[in-house]
Amino acid sequence: MSAPNVDMQAVELPGSRRPGQTGVYRRKGYEDALLVVPPTRPHIKTIYDAFEHGLRLSPNKPALGRRVFDPVTKTYGGYVWETYTEVSDRITRFGSGLIKIHQDAFGLAQVAQKFSVGIWAINRPEWTITSGSCSAYNLVSVGLYDTLGPEAVTYGINHSESSIVVCSADHVATLLNESHKMPGLKVVISMDSFDNEKPQLGSVNTGAILRTYAHDKGVLLYDWAEVEALGIKYGHKHTPATPDDVYTICYTSGTTGLPKGAILTHRNMNAVLASADVTTPMTTDDVLISFLPLPHVFGRVMEIFAFSAGGKIGYSTGDPLRLLEDIGQLKPSVFPAVPRLLNRVYAKVYAATIEAPGLTGVLARRGLATKLANLEAGKGITHPLWDRLLFSKIKQAIGGNVRLMLTASAPISAEILSFIRVAFCCEVVEAYGQTEGKSESFVPEPSATATQEIEICSGAATNTNTSERIAGHVGPPNACNEIKLVDVPELNYFATDKPHPRGEICVRGPGVISGYLKDEEKTRETIDDEGWLHSGDIGIIGDNGVITVIDRKKNVFKLSQGEYIAAENIEGKIMARLPFIQQILVHGDSTESCLVAIIVPEPDTFVPFVNKVLSGVNLALENVADYKRICSDPKLRQLVLHEINKAAKDIGLRGFEVPKAILLEPEAFTVENNKMTPTFKIKRHPVVQEYRERLNALYAEIHSKESKL
Structure with missing residues (x-):
C-alpha cells in the first residue's frame, strides 16, 4: 500500500x-x-500464529535477552540471549508441565479444556514464555501488576479463578501468606530456582522452608526447572487457541474502585497487530526494550509486534534508575x-x-x-x-540506534x-x-x-x-x-x-x-x-x-459560579509550557469559585529555575534537604504561580481555569507511594483526600487576600 x-x-x-x-x-x-489479520501475513490469526511466524523467520536468531546479575561484583553484565528455537522449546516444555500439574492438582484423568494462569513478576523472559505457553495450549493468561500489592493481586486471582500462579521468587511467600483468602489457588510456580544451598529470598526464606510452608497451606509449590522437567516427561502437542478464544484477562489499573477484568480474545490482539503491520511495521533486525509493565496491554502488544517479526526483545533489569544503563547496553531500535x-x-x-x-x-x-x-x-x-x-x-x-x-x-x-x-x-x-x-x-x-x-x-x-x-x-x-x-x-x-x-x-x-x-x-x-x-x-x-x-x-467538575472545569486539559496545557513541572493536579471545590493546584517540580529543570529567580540562592540537585525546604518557600510559590499565569495567558486559558494558589510538593507522585496507578495516572481522589488540609489552607489564603482588597 x-x-x-x-x-x-x-x-x-x-x-x-x-x-x-x-x-x-x-x-x-x-x-x-477494517483489518483483522496482517495484510502482508494473512495466515496470522492468533497470537500463537504470530510467534510461530517469528520462529520461522528467525529460528536461530536471538529472541529474548536479559542482563545477568553478578552477586560477587553486585553489578549487571551485558545481555544474554535465547534463540527463537530455544524459546519455542521452553514454551512447549513449560506448557506441558502446566498441563500435568493442573491434572495432578485437580485429580483429572484428562487434560482440562481451559484454565487461567496468573503471572506476577516484573518483565522478564519467563513472563513471556508463560504467556506463550498459554497461547500454545489454549489457556488464559492473567497479568498481575508487580506493584499493586497483595490485596489487588488476591482480588485478581480470585476474580479470574486462576488456579495456578507463576511468579518471581520474591512473591512466593506473599502468595502463601495470603492463600487462605484464595480458595481456588492450588499451585504456585516460582520463576526462580529453589536451590537449598543458596537462599534465593534473603535471610531464612530458603526453598526447603517455603516448600514446608506451602504444604501446610495446602498449596503445591514448584520452581521453574521442575515444571520444565515435568514437561519433558509428560509432553503434549500444542493445542493452540482459535481467534475467538480468550487470550488474556487484562485488569484495568483504575484510580478508584476495584479493577475491571477486560476480556481480550486472540482476534482482538491480532487486529491490533494487523494495524501495526501497516503503520509501524517491525523487522527481524529490530530490537525492542521491554520495560513497560506486561499486565498492561501497551507493553504486551509491543512484544507481540516484535516477536511476530522475528525481532529481539531485551528486558530491563526492572530498576527505573538503571533503565538508561539497560538501554545503553541493549541499544534498542x-x-x-x-x-x-x-x-x-x-x-x-x-x-x-x-x-x-x-x-x-x-x-x-x-x-x-x-x-x-x-x-x-x-x-x-x-x-x-x-x-x-x-x-x-x-x-x-x-x-x-x-x-x-x-x-x-x-x-x-x-x-x-x-x-x-x-x-x-x-x-x-x-x-x-x-x-x-x-x-x-x-x-x-x-x-x-x-x-x-x-x-x-x-x-x-x-x-x-x-x-x-x-x-x-x-x-x-x-x-x-x-x-x-x-x-x-x-x-x-x-x-x-x-x-x-x-x-x-x-x-x-x-x-x-x-x-x-x-x-x-x-x-x-x-x-x-x-x-x-x-x-x-x-x-x-x-x-x-x-x-x-x-x-x-x-474529570470535568463545576465551580460555585457554574463554570465547568476540564482538569486534565488544563494540566496538560500548563505542563506543556513549563518544563520545570513534572506533575500537576488541578483541583476545585464546588463551593469555591477558583482553582488551586498541587505541583511536583522536575528537579533537573526546577533547580536552575530556582537559582535564577531567587537571589542569593545556589541550590544543588544533590542537596535533598535544601530542595525540600525551598519548595515550602512562600516567595518561590508566588514566582511559580507568576510563571503559570504567564503561560495561561499565552495558551488562552480563561481566568477561572487558572489556579489562584499552589503548593509545591518535592516528592513525586509514584506507584510506590500509592499516588499513581501502575500505568502512571494520578489517583486524583486519594491524592486530594491526602492533601485536603493543605488545599483548604490554599483556599483560606486566597480568601484572606480577597478580604484585604
Missing part, C-alpha cells in the same frame, strides 16, 4: 451520520473493511515509552544542550531551530550538518514530541486508546496530551503516522477500528459544533473487547447494543480526520 496521505488521514463513511452524532470515520485507505519518561529525558537533554552556556548552547539552539523548521516544512527529521555536529551525540543517551518511539498512557506535549523527533533523529508515533480498546487516552491541545484509562482493550484506537510532522493530536482511527463522536449536552459538546465537531469518542471494531469478566452491568454501561464502546473521552475531529482529545467526562 502506498504511503498514507498526511493531509487527509481519515474519511467519513457516506450516509453514516445520525442525529446527535457525527458520521463514522475510518482510516484513509481502509474505508471498505524500537523504544515504547510513557510520556513521564520522555519528559525526564527531554528535561535532562534540554538542560545539557539548549540551555548550556557559551558556544555549546549557541550551536544547540541554532541546530534545534533549523531541524524544527525542517520538520514543520516536511523535510524530515535528519540534517547532514547538525546531526554530525550535535545530534548524533545526543542520540547516544538512548543507545544510539532508536529509529522508532511509540508513546501512550499519560500527558505529553507537542513541543516535547517535536524536540524528541529532531534531537534523537527518530520517528515518534503517538497512540490513543484504553485497556479495553487498548487505549491510553490523551488530551492534546496545540501542545499537550492528558490521559485517563478507558475501555477499548487490545490496541490503540488511533495512532499518528510515522510521517506525521504536526504534533498535538493522536492521529486517525487505527486500521482495525472506526470512530464517531456523540453529543454530550450536559458539557455543551455537540457533533454540530463549529469549526469542528465535538463529542464523546466512541470506538468499534475487532480490536474492541467484548466485555468485562463477570460484570454484565459494566459491560452494558460501556458497550452499546451496536458494539460501540463509549470511551468517556471528549474529542474533536479535524478537517483531515485526525482526533484531538480535549476532555475526560469523569
Whole structure:
C-alpha cells in the first residue's frame, strides 16, 4: 500500500451520520473493511500464529535477552540471549508441565479444556514464555501488576479463578501468606530456582522452608526447572487457541474502585497487530526494550509486534534508575515509552544542550531551530550538518540506534514530541486508546496530551503516522477500528459544533473487547447494543480526520459560579509550557469559585529555575534537604504561580481555569507511594483526600487576600 496521505488521514463513511452524532470515520485507505489479520501475513490469526511466524523467520536468531546479575561484583553484565528455537522449546516444555500439574492438582484423568494462569513478576523472559505457553495450549493468561500489592493481586486471582500462579521468587511467600483468602489457588510456580544451598529470598526464606510452608497451606509449590522437567516427561502437542478464544484477562489499573477484568480474545490482539503491520511495521533486525509493565496491554502488544517479526526483545533489569544503563547496553531500535519518561529525558537533554552556556548552547539552539523548521516544512527529521555536529551525540543517551518511539498512557506535549523527533533523529508515533480498546487516552491541545484509562482493550484506537510532522493530536482511527463522536449536552459538546465537531469518542471494531469478566452491568454501561464502546473521552475531529482529545467526562467538575472545569486539559496545557513541572493536579471545590493546584517540580529543570529567580540562592540537585525546604518557600510559590499565569495567558486559558494558589510538593507522585496507578495516572481522589488540609489552607489564603482588597 502506498504511503498514507498526511493531509487527509481519515474519511467519513457516506450516509453514516445520525442525529446527535457525527458520521463514522475510518482510516484513509481502509474505508471498505477494517483489518483483522496482517495484510502482508494473512495466515496470522492468533497470537500463537504470530510467534510461530517469528520462529520461522528467525529460528536461530536471538529472541529474548536479559542482563545477568553478578552477586560477587553486585553489578549487571551485558545481555544474554535465547534463540527463537530455544524459546519455542521452553514454551512447549513449560506448557506441558502446566498441563500435568493442573491434572495432578485437580485429580483429572484428562487434560482440562481451559484454565487461567496468573503471572506476577516484573518483565522478564519467563513472563513471556508463560504467556506463550498459554497461547500454545489454549489457556488464559492473567497479568498481575508487580506493584499493586497483595490485596489487588488476591482480588485478581480470585476474580479470574486462576488456579495456578507463576511468579518471581520474591512473591512466593506473599502468595502463601495470603492463600487462605484464595480458595481456588492450588499451585504456585516460582520463576526462580529453589536451590537449598543458596537462599534465593534473603535471610531464612530458603526453598526447603517455603516448600514446608506451602504444604501446610495446602498449596503445591514448584520452581521453574521442575515444571520444565515435568514437561519433558509428560509432553503434549500444542493445542493452540482459535481467534475467538480468550487470550488474556487484562485488569484495568483504575484510580478508584476495584479493577475491571477486560476480556481480550486472540482476534482482538491480532487486529491490533494487523494495524501495526501497516503503520509501524517491525523487522527481524529490530530490537525492542521491554520495560513497560506486561499486565498492561501497551507493553504486551509491543512484544507481540516484535516477536511476530522475528525481532529481539531485551528486558530491563526492572530498576527505573538503571533503565538508561539497560538501554545503553541493549541499544534498542524500537523504544515504547510513557510520556513521564520522555519528559525526564527531554528535561535532562534540554538542560545539557539548549540551555548550556557559551558556544555549546549557541550551536544547540541554532541546530534545534533549523531541524524544527525542517520538520514543520516536511523535510524530515535528519540534517547532514547538525546531526554530525550535535545530534548524533545526543542520540547516544538512548543507545544510539532508536529509529522508532511509540508513546501512550499519560500527558505529553507537542513541543516535547517535536524536540524528541529532531534531537534523537527518530520517528515518534503517538497512540490513543484504553485497556479495553487498548487505549491510553490523551488530551492534546496545540501542545499537550492528558490521559485517563478507558475501555477499548487490545490496541490503540488511533495512532499518528510515522510521517506525521504536526504534533498535538493522536492521529486517525487505527486500521482495525472506526470512530464517531456523540453529543454530550450536559458539557455543551455537540457533533454540530463549529469549526469542528465535538463529542464523546466512541470506538468499534475487532480490536474492541467484548466485555468485562463477570460484570454484565459494566459491560452494558460501556458497550452499546451496536458494539460501540463509549470511551468517556471528549474529542474533536479535524478537517483531515485526525482526533484531538480535549476532555475526560469523569474529570470535568463545576465551580460555585457554574463554570465547568476540564482538569486534565488544563494540566496538560500548563505542563506543556513549563518544563520545570513534572506533575500537576488541578483541583476545585464546588463551593469555591477558583482553582488551586498541587505541583511536583522536575528537579533537573526546577533547580536552575530556582537559582535564577531567587537571589542569593545556589541550590544543588544533590542537596535533598535544601530542595525540600525551598519548595515550602512562600516567595518561590508566588514566582511559580507568576510563571503559570504567564503561560495561561499565552495558551488562552480563561481566568477561572487558572489556579489562584499552589503548593509545591518535592516528592513525586509514584506507584510506590500509592499516588499513581501502575500505568502512571494520578489517583486524583486519594491524592486530594491526602492533601485536603493543605488545599483548604490554599483556599483560606486566597480568601484572606480577597478580604484585604
